Amino acid sequence: MEVAVQPIETLVVVDDRERLAHALRLARGFALFFVRCNVPAYRAELVAHLKAQLARPVVEVDLEGEPDAYPAVARAAGSSAEDAVLFVYGLEHHLPSGDPERAQQTLRALNWRRAAYQRLGRPLAFWLPEYALAMVAREAPDFYDWNSGVFEIEVPQPQREALLADALALPDEAEASLPVEEKRARLRLLEGLWEEYRGESLAERQARLQVALKMARLHESLGDYSQARRLYEESLHIAEELGDRAGVARVLHNLGVLAQQQGDYGRAWQFYEESLRISEELGDRAGVAQTLHNLGVLAQDTGEYSRARHLYQESLRIAEELGDRAGVATTLHQLGMLAQDTGDYGQARQFYQESLRIKEELGNRAGVAITTAQLALLEEAEGNLERALELITRAEELFAGLGSPYRELARRVREWIQRTPALESALEEHHSARLDPE
Amino acid sequence: MDPIYPVQTVDEAYHACHPDLALEAGDPRYIPLTSVRGGFDLPVTITNNIRRTPRGYFHQQLVTGHRGCGKSTELKRLQTHLREANYFAVYVDAEALLDLGDVTYLDVLVALTQELEQALRGENIRLPPSLRKNLDQWFANVILTEEQRRDVERALEADFGVGPQVPALARMLAAITGQIRSGSYRRVEIRRQLEQNLRVFVQRLNELVDDARVRLTRKGWNDLVFIVDGLEKMHYAPLPDGQSTHSALFVAHAEQLKSIHSHVIYTVPISLVFNANLGDAFPDPTLIIPMVKITEPDGRTLYEPGRKALFQVVARRVDVAKVMESEDLVWRLVEASGGSVRDLMRLMRLACYGATDCIRATHVETAIRELGREYDRLMQDDDLDLLIFIAQERRVPGNERSARLLHLRLVLEYQDDSGRWANIHPALRLSPRLKDRVGA
Numbered sequence: 022m023e024v025a026v027q028p029i030e031t032l033v034v035v036d037d038r039e040r041l042a043h044a045l046r047l048a049r050g051f052a053l054f055f056v057r058c059n060v061p062a063y064r065a066e067l068v069a070h071l072k073a074q075l076a077r078p079v080v081e082v083d084l085e086g087e088p089d090a091y092p093a094v095a096r097a098a099g100s101s102a103e104d105a106v107l108f109v110y111g112l113e114h115h116l117p118s119g120d121p122e123r124a125q126q127t128l129r130a131l132n133w134r135r136a137a138y139q140r141l142g143r144p145l146a147f148w149l150p151e152y153a154l155a156m157v158a159r160e161a162p163d164f165y166d167w168n169s170g171v172f173e174i175e176v177p178q179p180q181r182e183a184l185l186a187d188a189l190a191l192p193d194e195a196e197a198s199l200p201v202e203e204k205r206a207r208l209r210l211l212e213g214l215w216e217e218y219r220g221e222s223l224a225e226r227q228a229r230l231q232v233a234l235k236m237a238r239l240h241e242s243l244g245d246y247s248q249a250r251r252l253y254e255e256s257l258h259i260a261e262e263l264g265d266r267a268g269v270a271r272v273l274h275n276l277g278v279l280a281q282q283q284g285d286y287g288r289a290w291q292f293y294e295e296s297l298r299i300s301e302e303l304g305d306r307a308g309v310a311q312t313l314h315n316l317g318v319l320a321q322d323t324g325e326y327s328r329a330r331h332l333y334q335e336s337l338r339i340a341e342e343l344g345d346r347a348g349v350a351t352t353l354h355q356l357g358m359l360a361q362d363t364g365d366y367g368q369a370r371q372f373y374q375e376s377l378r379i380k381e382e383l384g385n386r387a388g389v390a391i392t393t394a395q396l397a398l399l400e401e402a403e404g405n406l407e408r409a410l411e412l413i414t415r416a417e418e419l420f421a422g423l424g425s426p427y428r429e430l431a432r433r434v435r436e437w438i439q440r441t442p443a444l445e446s447a448l449e450e451h452h453s454a455r456l457d458p459e
Numbered sequence: 460m461d462p463i464y465p466v467q468t469v470d471e472a473y474h475a476c477h478p479d480l481a482l483e484a485g486d487p488r489y490i491p492l493t494s495v496r497g498g499f500d501l502p503v504t505i506t507n508n509i510r511r512t513p514r515g516y517f518h519q520q521l522v523t524g525h526r527g528c529g530k531s532t533e534l535k536r537l538q539t540h541l542r543e544a545n546y547f548a549v550y551v552d553a554e555a556l557l558d559l560g561d562v563t564y565l566d567v568l569v570a571l572t573q574e575l576e577q578a579l580r581g582e583n584i585r586l587p588p589s590l591r592k593n594l595d596q597w598f599a600n601v602i603l604t605e606e607q608r609r610d611v612e613r614a615l616e617a618d619f620g621v622g623p624q625v626p627a628l629a630r631m632l633a634a635i636t637g638q639i640r641s642g643s644y645r646r647v648e649i650r651r652q653l654e655q656n657l658r659v660f661v662q663r664l665n666e667l668v669d670d671a672r673v674r675l676t677r678k679g680w681n682d683l684v685f686i687v688d689g690l691e692k693m694h695y696a697p698l699p700d701g702q703s704t705h706s707a708l709f710v711a712h713a714e715q716l717k718s719i720h721s722h723v724i725y726t727v728p729i730s731l732v733f734n735a736n737l738g739d740a741f742p743d744p745t746l747i748i749p750m751v752k753i754t755e756p757d758g759r760t761l762y763e764p765g766r767k768a769l770f771q772v773v774a775r776r777v778d779v780a781k782v783m784e785s786e787d788l789v790w791r792l793v794e795a796s797g798g799s800v801r802d803l804m805r806l807m808r809l810a811c812y813g814a815t816d817c818i819r820a821t822h823v824e825t826a827i828r829e830l831g832r833e834y835d836r837l838m839q840d841d842d843l844d845l846l847i848f849i850a851q852e853r854r855v856p857g858n859e860r861s862a863r864l865l866h867l868r869l870v871l872e873y874q875d876d877s878g879r880w881a882n883i884h885p886a887l888r889l890s891p892r893l894k895d896r897v898g899a
Contacts, residue, residue: 040812040825047473047811129694133559158836162867163692166526166801167479169808171833 038067041146041172042074045106048144048169055157055171059150059213060184061110063176068108078105085111090127091134098141106144113153118248128160135164151216176217185214189231196235197242198424204239211236223263230259230268234275241279250279267308270299274312281319289319307348310339314352321355326363333359347388350379354392361395366403373399390419394431401438410438464488465778469814475776476807481531484539488775492529492800495751495765497874501533502540504746509546509684509722519717520724521709521741523691523732524748525868527801530726533748534688537724546722547680549578553689553726562693562704564712565657571685571719572664575671584674590667657715665720672721684722691726695866705731713740730862749874750798756853756873756880769793769803777807784819795827797871797885806830831889837867843892846870846883850897855881 044054058064072079080101087093094109101107115127138145149157158165176184188210191199196207211232218229237252253276260268277292293316300308317332333356340348357372373396380388397412413435420428464487466475475488482489493500505520512518524530534550541548549571553559556570579586672683696704702711705728709716716725717740731737732745752765773779773789783789792810796803809826810818838846845860849870855861864870872881887893 036813043812043814047470049474129696132694136554155836158833159839159867162837163526165837166868168833169478169805170812171829173832 037172037174040170041174042071044170044172045071045075045077045144045146048106050142050144051139052144053138053164053168054144054146055154055165055168056146056148057151057154057171057173058148058176059216060176060181060210061213062184062210063174063180064110064148066180067174075106078102079108080105081108081110083110085114087111087115089130090115091130091137094138094145095141098143101143106146107141109145109147112147112157113150116153116156124156125160128156131157131164132161135167150213152212181214181217184210185218185228185232188214189235193235193238196239201243204243208236208239211239226259226263227265230256230263230265233259234272237275241275246279246283250276253279266299266303267305270296270303270305270308273299274308274315277312277315281315281322286319286323290316293319306339306343307345310336310343310345310348313339314348314355317352317355321359321362326359329359330356346379347383347385350376350383350385350388353379354388354395357392357399358395361399361402366399369399370396386419387423387425390416390423390425390427393419394427394434397434397438406438410435413438464776465774466776467778467781469782469811469816469818472777472782472818473808473811476773476804476811478527478801478804478808481529481535484536488772489532490768490771490775492751492768492772495762495768496749497752497876497879499746501746501748502537505537505724506540506544506546508743509541509682510544512722517717517720518722518743519741520743521727521737521745522724522748523727523729523745525729525750525799525865525871526692527799527868528748528750529800530691530748531688534686534724534726538686541684541686545679545681546684547578547582547675547682548684548686549574551685551687553687554692555689557689559689559693562690562708564708564715567687567690567708567716568661568664568719571687571723572667575668575683575685579671579674582675582678584671584678586667586670586674590670661715661718665718668720682722684724685719686724688726691728693728695728695730703730706734706736710734710736710740713737717741728866730859730866732865733857733859733862747872747874747879749879750871751800752873752875753793753796753798756877758853758882765798766790766793769796769798769800772800772803773807782817784817788818788820788823791823792826795830795885797882798873799868799871799884802830802868802884802886827886828889830886834869834884834886835890835892837869838887838890838892840892842869843896846887846893847896849881850883853880853882 041054041056044052048054058067068079068081078101080097082094082097084090084093090109090112094107097107098105112127116124118124147157154171188207196204199207214232215229215236218225218232220226233252233256237249237256240246240249240252253272257269257272257276260272273292273296277289277296280286280289280292293312297309297312297316300306300312313332313336317329317336320326320329320332333352337349337352337356340352353372353376357369357376360366360369360372373392377389377392377396380392393412394416397409397416400406400412401409413431417428417431417435420431462471462475464475466472501522505518505522508520509518522530522534538548538550551570551574553562553567553570556573557566576586668683675683690708693708694704698704698707709725709727709731716723727737727745729747732747737745751769752762753769754760754762770789770793773792777783779786779789788810792803792806796806806823806826809829810822812822813825814822842860842864845856845864846869849855849861849864855865855870855872861870865872869884869887870881871884872879874880883893883897888897
């Protein structure tokens, strides 16, 4: 069919909010609507507005936490007025990206329970973010095909900006120590914003880059490395398109960290070197220092001690020039570990103590805990068991106060130390339990 | 109260254009689309095939078509047509009876028996108690213990409102389909037992069918025909052995589906039209209900009879002069539908939103834009090359991916005297991912 179609942009279109309100007024008995709304925070505002506008009851059903979608909807329909409209939220929680089997089950159930939904005799509006709507469309096509309208609600500019500012407000380090549930809630907001910022303007693409980076870090801190990598790669793509070289260097650095965490040293090395090259070109000394430090860790992890030492010293020099005390403390800790690895305990102790002093001044409690634990291992290796026990107990308390997973590790180290005189093999385990810095 | 067609207001137009309700035979909104769909009249063709089948043989026909192409409407007309030709046609709505997420041939056979029993009761035909008892006892012995049976009967009264006045067999069959539908773990067990006793089951079933046919003949009917609608909606899923749920039912178990002593028409998913083995299993060619032809295969030359027929589909429902700002808007919607009746109905509905006194150009353009967005969402990036190929070549390569595109109506099939051809849905030409690559 060759139809002379006008380009979408030139059409005078009716606003989807207005169309949705009209559809909800018109519907009698069963009708199926999908409302694409990426940001639940804005949805609440819109629903309140719709409720005030409609002359019929609106019943809201949230599927989050429900074991199955249909029974929850049926229950709500059963206890609702004859002329009620049902708003169904949270189907996306039954379509988890990490659990394709579960998602498939949900979609299959939708597809074959079409008739059951119809028998409820109420207009149903499923409110979904774009990605979940696309899944329903493709994987439950019979259900989707039944719709009498798909309404795409865009969050208005001011609300969107406010939500973005909110989502980006917290620094990464503070965000990394939030409880898991809180992190997931933030991810949901960011996913919504990711769908909203799809425009071609510079501002939109910059916002998109920030959102992707934030999501990547959150996934990383939750241990979802494959999601984190996907988002870093997406970020890299956007930064390249924007010609944002500093951004590219930053993302490459983060991709290096990720590869390193997953033990892919070859790729990590490539990412770091690429990042380093760009940072040097841009004269971004802080970036250079950070990447040199990580390259040092990489060299140390692969047993290239002299290369590692050289890289640390170079990083340290720049950090000192820049007055970056936190960076100095971190690299000193690392130099301590290197000395410890090569059996130079005296020098190791000096580095640790220096690092500790700065971290205490800066109030960096997580850093203090890690260096204290590392010092404990050093004392133990030298046979100063009482001193070692004292230090590890202190580190354990600090980790406990931070809610850090290292607490458990510190506890195990403490128990070994307490048992050491009887255990020759403990030494080896200490090495495998070595604490890496932040 | 039924409205008087064509309706006069926008709000009534919304209700008059329902994309999901198959029209019952005799509905004033019905427009014959046969001649603009490539010429074959489904009710006439199938009735003739059945009439020409020699005694002692059964006609087994597969029918397919895009979702929303008007299949159910045609099958309901077939039922009426067959009844007029003196065939006792039993319409089986698989969607209402079966769990389409998980169907086997056993579920289908049980559903047929159930619907036959019901239809015969409507005709005041009683099956001989001995046969009923046979099947009854067979179920009772094989499937359920007495105690389970009472549980089921109690549950039935609650769930289905089936009271004790219903003969035992119907109740039992309702119990079986009820359980098969309910998705309970019992289903697996029931199927396993049915499977083990399949030969006996089919024999008992056919004794019942044979007896019914004799009684129907005595009452003046020519014969019995089953029309099984809705099976094409069964869920598509690949199976571990390389088959799909679709081919498992229709290809691997064709013999069982054909084992019933009766003429039978099954609807099959359009994704199976490329499955060569289906042709071996069901030798009569599968009837495909195509889209309404609105242009020639070149996509440019308008085909007026098809366009006019679709215009009438709207005009029978809606008073165009009163509800639409101009007649041109209907032509615009007809073009955008690609010849799909369901999409035409849906476009009309979408155009109602936001319209107050009448549907104007802006509402029509908004509706078309929305349909474009809906189809855009169905399309995956790796579909693009195949879609461009189809847009250029006007034909569908026979592979699984094409089957999927047909299933989603991203690609539409047409037919006329010169043969069959295909094209991408016109709504796809609005997609930012395609519009520069396929031309307007």
